[in-house]
Amino acid sequence: MKDVKSTVSTIDGQPEHEDLTLRIDGSRPLSAEAVAAVNAVCDRTEDREGQVRVIVQLSGAPQGEWAGELTVPLVSKWERALRRLERLPATIIAIADGDCGGLALDALLATDYRIATGSVRLVVPVGDGATWPGMALYRLASHGAGAAAIRRAVLFGDPIEAADALALQLIDELTDDVESALAVAAERTGAILGSELAIRRQLMFDAATVSFEEALGVHLAACDRALRRAAAKAVAVA
Structure with missing residues (x-):
């Protein structure tokens, strides 16, 4: 769970981007180490604003009595870490394989672009006669x-099979060639500045709950920022 690594890649002449890879095993119970791993990749991403992609590799789902040692403070720290992950100034790409439940499902639903193999199933954990009422339920329900x-x-707790996950747009693509799919996704997202992506992601999140009048000022501020950035770039080139 604590495995976080980085690689550096160049996409079609764009500046080098560092790929930070976070591996999450959903078969493991939630732990302080899991929270620390997510926060560590967030720290490194924020330190390298605009030059990082985060690749989240996901697999595994809880088995048996997995929630016995959990506490509300630990769950709160995990949910806050995921909230931090989904607000990072970087593109967050998920690669999901096989059953993805528990921590793996939580993290999958916090990513921007989701690649999965044909064997993927999204699994809401069941324990003590009921599904786990974590924020994955909120994200799934708000989606549809x-x-x-x-x-x-x-x-x-019925698993969402791969075809249904794709049809419901819970994942973006199914593939047997993950490496090629990741390369295409990296090329598609490589020209987008992380800080600007974060702003537009937040505007998208807010659209579901904020009125037009409330949203207008924030969108105009974002437009002003974009125009100022373009003007500064034009001056630098001249």
Whole structure:
């Protein structure tokens, strides 16, 4: 769980981007080490604003009695770490394989672009006669509570199969060639500045709950920022 590594890649002449890789095993119970691993990759990403992609490798789902040692403070720290992850000034790309539940499902739903193999299944953990009521339920329900596959997953713990996950846009693509899919995704996102991505991601999140009048000022501020950046670039080139 504590395995965080980095590599450096160049995409079509763009400046070098450091790829930070975070591996999360959903079969493991939540621990302080898991929280620390997510926070560590967040620290490194924030230190390298605009020059980093985060690759989150996900697999595994809880088995048996997995929640016995959990505490509310630990769960709170985990959810806050994931919230920090999904607000990073960087593109967050997930690679999911096989059953993904527990920590793996939590992290998957906090990423920007989601690649999965054909064997993937999204699994809401079940324990003591009920599904785990963590924030994965919130993210799934806010995505599409009316979808039958999501409703069955949230209420009964039925796995969401790969085809349903793709149809419901819980994942972006299914592939047998993860390396090629990752290269294409990296090329697609390579020209986007991390700080600007973070602003637009937040605007997208807010759109579901903020009125037009409230949103207008924030969007105008973002437009002003974009125009100022373009003007500064033009002056630098001249």
